Amino acid sequence: MSSLPLAVARRHRRGVRHTLDVRVSPYAYVAPFLLLFCAFGLFPLAYTAWVSLHDWTLLSDEHAFVGAANYATLLADGYFWNAVFNTLSIGVLSTAPQLVLAIWLAHLLNRPLRFQTLFRVSLLLPNVTSVVAVVVIFSQLFGRDFGLINWVLSWFGAGAVDWAAGTATSHVALSTMIMWRWTGYNALIFLAAMQAVPRELYEAATLDGASGFTQLRRITLPMIRPTIVFVVVVSTIGAMQIIAEPLLFSASSGAGGVGASGGPDRQYQTLALFVYEQGFTKFDFGYAAAASWLMFAAVVLVAGVNYLLTRRMRGGLA
Amino acid sequence: MRLRYLTLVAVVFFSAFPLYYSVVVASRHNSALAQVPPPLLPGGNFFANVSRVFDTVPFGLALLNSVLVAGSISVAVMFLSTLAGFAFAKLRFRGRNALLLVTVATMTVPAQLGIIPLYLLMVKLEWTGTMYALVVPALVNAFGVFFMTQFLSRALPGELLEAGRVDGCTTWGLFWHVVLPVARPAAAVLGMLTFMSAWNDYFWPLVVLTPDNPTVQVALSTLASGYVNDYVLGLAGTAVGTLPLVLVFALFGRQIIGGIMQGAVKG
Numbered sequence: 251m252s253s254l255p256l257a258v259a260r261r262h263r264r265g266v267r268h269t270l271d272v273r274v275s276p277y278a279y280v281a282p283f284l285l286l287f288c289a290f291g292l293f294p295l296a297y298t299a300w301v302s303l304h305d306w307t308l309l310s311d312e313h314a315f316v317g318a319a320n321y322a323t324l325l326a327d328g329y330f331w332n333a334v335f336n337t338l339s340i341g342v343l344s345t346a347p348q349l350v351l352a353i354w355l356a357h358l359l360n361r362p363l364r365f366q367t368l369f370r371v372s373l374l375l376p377n378v379t380s381v382v383a384v385v386v387i388f389s390q391l392f393g394r395d396f397g398l399i400n401w402v403l404s405w406f407g408a409g410a411v412d413w414a415a416g417t418a419t420s421h422v423a424l425s426t427m428i429m430w431r432w433t434g435y436n437a438l439i440f441l442a443a444m445q446a447v448p449r450e451l452y453e454a455a456t457l458d459g460a461s462g463f464t465q466l467r468r469i470t471l472p473m474i475r476p477t478i479v480f481v482v483v484v485s486t487i488g489a490m491q492i493i494a495e496p497l498l499f500s501a502s503s504g505a506g507g508v509g510a511s512g513g514p515d516r517q518y519q520t521l522a523l524f525v526y527e528q529g530f531t532k533f534d535f536g537y538a539a540a541a542s543w544l545m546f547a548a549v550v551l552v553a554g555v556n557y558l559l560t561r562r563m564r565g566g567l568a
Numbered sequence: 569m570r571l572r573y574l575t576l577v578a579v580v581f582f583s584a585f586p587l588y589y590s591v592v593v594a595s596r597h598n599s600a601l602a603q604v605p606p607p608l609l610p611g612g613n614f615f616a617n618v619s620r621v622f623d624t625v626p627f628g629l630a631l632l633n634s635v636l637v638a639g640s641i642s643v644a645v646m647f648l649s650t651l652a653g654f655a656f657a658k659l660r661f662r663g664r665n666a667l668l669l670v671t672v673a674t675m676t677v678p679a680q681l682g683i684i685p686l687y688l689l690m691v692k693l694e695w696t697g698t699m700y701a702l703v704v705p706a707l708v709n710a711f712g713v714f715f716m717t718q719f720l721s722r723a724l725p726g727e728l729l730e731a732g733r734v735d736g737c738t739t740w741g742l743f744w745h746v747v748l749p750v751a752r753p754a755a756a757v758l759g760m761l762t763f764m765s766a767w768n769d770y771f772w773p774l775v776v777l778t779p780d781n782p783t784v785q786v787a788l789s790t791l792a793s794g795y796v797n798d799y800v801l802g803l804a805g806t807a808v809g810t811l812p813l814v815l816v817f818a819l820f821g822r823q824i825i826g827g828i829m830q831g832a833v834k835g
Contacts, residue, residue, distance in 0.1 A: 275739045279655035280667065282648050283708045290705035291674060294682025294689065301684060355579060358572050371821040372580040374828075378817045379587065380768035382788045383806040387590045389792075390799045396601045398589065434583060435828070442829035483676075491678050494770050501793035522680055529684050530775055539684050546681050 298539045306536035313536070320540035330541065332516055333524040334548065336421070340496075340520065341489035341552075344425035348433050349481065355433070356440035357466050373434030381431070385498040388427045389414075414499065417517040424495050424518055432488075436481055443477035444470055479560045486556045490549045493522035521545045587814075594618075594803040601799065617804035621791065624801065626780065627808070630787035634809075637699050637783060638766035641706045645762045646755045648708040653716025654747045658724060659739070668717065675710045683775065690776055701776040702783070706766065712758055719754040720747065757827030760820055767813055784809040 302320055304313040324330050359369060376384070391398050392413040400410050413423040447470060455465050471478070496518045500509030510527035512519025519527070525545060529538030592607060595614035600607050621627050655661070656668050686705065687696075695701040724747060732742045770785040777783065779790045788809050792802040817824065 271739050273661070276655045276659040276661035276664075279659070279739075279743075280652045283652040283713055284667070286648075286705070286708050287671070287674075287710065290686065290689075291682070291710070294685035295674075295677060297685035297688075298681055301688075355576075358575060361572075363572075363576075367822055369576050369580065370825050371818070372583045374821065374825060375583045375587065375814075375817070378764060378768075378813055379810055380785055380788075380813075381770050382768075382785045382792070383590070383810045384586075386788065386792045386799075386802045386806050387586050390593060390803065391586065391589070393799070396606060398606055401604070401606055430582075430586065434579075438825060438829055487676065487678060491680050493680070497771075497774075498789055498792060501789065525680065525683075526775075529687070535684050535688065542681050542684065546678060549678055 298542050301535055302539035302543055304536045306534075306539070308533035308535065316536070320537050321544070323537070324540055324544060329516060329519070330524060330544075333512075333519050333521045336417075336496075336512070336516075336518055337490060337492065337521045337548075338552075340421050340424050340428075340492060340518070341486070343421055344428040344432075344492075345482075345485050345489050348429045349436065349478075349485065351429075352433050352436035352481075353440050353466075353471075353478075355437040356444055357462075357470060359437070359441050360444040360470075370438065373437055375434070376431045377435040379431065381494040382498060384427050384431055385495055388423070388430070389499060392423045392426075414513065415517075417515075420499070420513060420518040424492075424499060427495050427499075428489075428492065432485070436485065439481055440474065440477060443474040447473040475560075475563075479557060482556050482560045483553050486553045487549055490545070490552060491522045492520050493526060496520050496523050497526065521548065587810075590803045591807055593799055594807045596800060598798065598800050613800075614804065614807075617800055618808055620801055621805040621808065625787045625790050625805075626782065627784075627787055627805065630782045630784045631809075633699060633782065634767055634784040637702050638763045640703055641766045642759045642763040644703075644707040645709065645712045646759045649712035649716040649758060650720075650748065650751045650755050651743070652708070652713045653718075653720050653751075654724075654743055656713065656717040657721035658726070658729060658747075671710045671713055675714065680771075683772070686772075687775060696776050697778050697781060702766075702769075702773055712762065715758055716751065716754060720751060723754070724750050753823075754827070757823055760816065760824050761827065763816070764813060764824075 301313075303315060303317060305316045305319075306313040355373070359366070363369070379387075392400075394400065394410050394412045394414075397413075399413075400408070403411065411419060413419045451469050451473075452465055455469060460468065496512045497509065499518065500511070500513050510519075510523060510531045512523050521541070522545065525538050525541045528534050528541055589608075591614075592610050593601065594617055596607055596611040597613050600611060656664060690696045690701045693700075695704070728746055728750075729742055732746050737745065768785065769783075770789065773783045773786050774789065777786050779786065782790065788802070788805050791798075791805045
């Protein structure tokens with residue numbers, strides 16, 4: 251039987267190939283992801299730290315190492331702290347009412363209801379609209395002279411509000427845009443979590459005579475707390491990075507040009523916009539990179555505090 | 569009960585009205601905006617305004633760029649995420665859990681943290697001003713991989729894979745004949761989400777592109793940042809640049825919402 255060793259050899263070869271296929275090929279499947287991810291995701295993150303320790307501008311090819319000098323300058327920079335204040339103010343104004351509203355809307359939708367799809371689609375409609383469109387549309391609505399919002403306010407005797415000019419009014423206008431775009435999206439996330447709450451809990455509560463509001467406070471909120479924590483943290487991270495809205499707001503409310511300063515008095519320049527101004531209008535990359543890192547630190551700090559706060563919270567948010 | 573419907577109808581109104589009103593303004597003449605009360609119904613000037621948009625900025629080029637960029641990103645993200653998701657969900661290899669953990673962890677790191685080195689990298693590659701700068705970094709992302717991993721570990725039965733192995737399938741054969749058909753619905757949702765976010769992406773394109781070779785969003789922001797406030801022009805552009813997406817959403821809204829809500833529960 252001369253064919254026997256041949257068959258063994260063939261089986262052996264197939265065995266090697268099989269081992270290769272099982273042991274090694276999984277890496278080939280994740281490789282495209284990992285390579286691109288390292289090059290364009292992780293590398294820039296790490297490199298930001300390196301750039302931030304240098305005097306690094308677009309104009310010169312030499313980048314002198316300056317240690318923590320950029321950070322020291324930043325901490326003494328009034329515009330930086332102004333941006334910190336604006337970010338926190340717009341963040342609170344846009345996120346807190348938004349989440350309460352989103353939970354309430356989800357609560358309303360979390361029952362057998364006609365036109366369920368219509369309601370859901372229209373909740374998500376603002377989220378499909380691009381940031382640019384949102385700001386252009388709302389800048390018109392918030393216009394001082396011919397804006398629809400001032401027209402409605404005039405029914406109640408209010409004078410023409412120059413929304414973009416003041417610190418408080420511009421923060422309200424920007425927060426409105428952010429809320430309009432994200433409330434429905436978060437409502438759907440809450441709704442998904444609410445649908446996983448066992449029905450029997452509500453049936454028992456109804457038998458005991460608990461009102462809808464009591465059920466929301468005593469059953470729904472405690473049951474969906476992990477989702478609340480998740481949404482609060484994600485929204486906080488998002489709110490700390492707001493940039494497109496203020497960047498476009500000054501442009502489309504008549505200040506002219508794409509406005510990196512966040513209004514003539516920097517009344518609505520956010521942290522991310524500050525980074526953009528330093529990096530892409532002044533081309534001071536070292537300083538901008540240091541500001542990015544401080545922004546990241548602020549994100550971690552605020553998101554962490556919110557995480558702990560929401561986790562501690564017992565019973566009702568409302 | 570009646571209050572609930574009333575509230576929800578109000579929500580529909582507030583969601584839809586700004587979009588409706590933007591079409592009203594876009595179809596009027598600038599002088600009509602100064603009227604009191606303001607116009608609440610569309611006028612007949614829409615196409616004249618749109619043609620003014622095309623005269624002011626290279627909007628045809630912008631539409632073409634956006635379609636190409638968002639289209640190629642979506643296809644790549646669907647394919648590469650399914651590929652990696654399959655490996656993370658169903659294949660055994662050393663370092664799998666650690667890699668997955670790193671992937672998920674970086675989803676929480678603000679993308680803007682890396683924007684300056686990413687820009688410097690694009691300068692070095694001489695990709696600034698080109699669509700490569702938008703497409704290549706976006707070919708795959710952590711969210712897509714996580715999304716497909718979640719879906720496949722739930723929807724792909726191990727027996728199906730074992731049966732395939734017994735029939736002599738290689739891993740690639742399994743991917744092609746077993747995994748892809750199962751993954752199709754989730755990949756479609758991921759593709760739509762990716763297309764929408766690529767179409768709407770503004771900040772990064774603004775940083776790396778120039779106004780003479782823009783995407784739709786960059787062209788819109790150029791329109792909106794004139795020294796004279798021309799709301800009609802800006803909103804006419806917005807209507808043309810947003811309409812395609814609203815159409816897609818109206819057609820597939822149900823599936824997209826399903827995808828978002830599913831991702832939410834698992835995440």
